Amino acid sequence: MNTPTEDIIQMLNPSDCFTLAMDEEIRQEQMPGSQCGFALELSSTPDITAIEQRIHEFGERFPLVFASLQQRGKRFFWCKREQQHPLFHHHIAPDTVNAADFHKQTVLSLLNHRQARETIPPLEFHLIQSTGKNTFLMRWIHPFCDAKGADLILKYLCTDDAEQRLRFDLPKLEPLVNQQLDKYKWWQKVLLFIKAKRHITQLDTLQSIIHADTSKAPKQLNFNTYTLSPEQTQSINKLTRQHVGLTGTSLYYVGCFMRALHKMNPEQAGDAYCTPYAFNLRRNKALSPLLGNHVAPLFAQAPKAILHDRAALFQHLKQQNANTLREKLDYAFLPLMWAASWLSLEQHGQKLRTSMRTGTERSSFWFSDIGNVDLSSASFFKTDITKIYHLCQISSPPALAFLSCQFNQQLTLSYNFIEPLFSEEWIEALHKNVLEELLLE
C-alpha cells in the first residue's frame, strides 16, 4: 500500500535520525522523549510585544517549526500540519506562590511534558514571569535541531537589526552531514565505516561505570544548576589552559567530572568512564544552518586505573582526542550514522547505547559544553540576561547529563538527572566534588 507523500516537507538527515533514535529510547522508558531546553534568566520583565513579534517573524521565515514528525514506511519526515500551533506561551505566577519554586516547577513541567511524537511542537518559547523574577525558556525536541542550532535561534531572537537577521539561514544544498559524506568516494566511505566500527569495538572492551540506581524505574527529569563567580570562572579557565592546553578545553570538564564521580563511590562496578560528546560540523561563527542536526558523536573514555592521577588522566584524554582527529575518527562516524539511519529506531538505539561485548550501557553520563554563549549583546528585549543554562532529557541509564556554558565571564554547570535513579542530595554532593576538582591547582 502506498503511503501519503503530499504533506512531506523534508526528510530527516542521518544526524537527526541519530537523535530521533535517542528520543525513541527515552520514550520506551515511559519518559517524554528527547526534549531539550535553553533557559535565560532575566533581570526584569522584557518587552513582551516585541518578543511575540520577533517569534512570529521567526515562524514565518522558518515554517518547519510548525511541522509534525511522522513515520512514512521505514523513514521519518517533517510533515505539514493542518493547523499551526502557538509558538509563544506566557506563564504568570500567582501572587501567593514562592517565585523560585514557581520558575523551577514550570521549567520542570515543560521539560517533563509528555506528548505523542507526531503532535508535539518541535520548538516552543515560554516566558515565565513572577514578581521580581523572569525566565525565558526555549524548548525543542532533539531531532529538530542540535544545541548549536538552538544557540543560533536564540541569537536570531536577540539580534535587533533586521538586515543582520536575514543572514541566519538553512543549508543551501544538503545538510552538512550529507555534504561531508559526499566528499568521500564509496570505497572511502566503507573504509571509514570499518574504522568507526573498530573504534567502537575497542571502546567496548572496557565496561562503563554507571552510578545510576538502575533497580528503579525512571519517573522524571530534575536538574540543578550552579553559576560560578567571575573569579572562580577565571581560575578554572586558567587551570584548563594549564592542564589541557589550548586544544582540549572541554576535556578539562570531562576529566574533572569523571574524577568527581569516582570519588562518589570508588568501588562502583565497571572498568572505565565513557562519555559521548558532539563534534559540530558547522564552521564557528557561521549563522547557518539554523535547523536540523549537524553533529557526529565522539567518545571520551578513561580507565578507572588512571583516575587517581590527574596529570595522567588529562594527558590520556588529550591523547585520545588527538588520535581521534589524527585518524579522522570524527568523520568516520558519518557513514556509520548514515548506515544506521536505515535501521529501525529500536535497532539504531541499541547500537548507539549498548556495548557490543557486554550488552550493557556504553555511556557513564552525557556531556555537552557549548562554550561561550555568544549573543550580540547581553540584553534581551530591553532587559538584561543574568544567567543562561541548558537542559536535556536523558536515557536511563546513564540518567545523568553534565552540561556547561559560559556567559558574561561566568561558568554555569547544569546537572540533569533522572529521579529516582539519582537524588537531589547525591547531585549536590557530586557538585561539591566537581567544584573541588575544577579549582584544584
Added chain:
Amino acid sequence: MKQKIREFIFNELIFVAEPEKFSDDDDLLEAGLDSMGIMRLIMHIEDQFGVTLPDSEIDPDNVKSFNTLEQWVLQHQA
C-alpha cells in the same frame, strides 16, 4: 603555504563573511578559531606539510594569525 592554510580554515573551521578582507595579521582566535579547531588545524598542517608541531608549542602566540602560523610551521619544516 599561507594560502592553503587560509583555504582550510575558511572552508572548514570558521565562517568569515569576507575572507579576502581578513588580513594575515588579523586575530584568528577572535574570529572564532576554538580549541577543537586548533587541533584540527594542527593535524591538517602536519599532514599537508610533513611537519611535526610539538604540543608544548601550541600557544596563542603561534596560532593567533596566518603570519604567526606560517612562521611556526617554517621553524619546524627544516
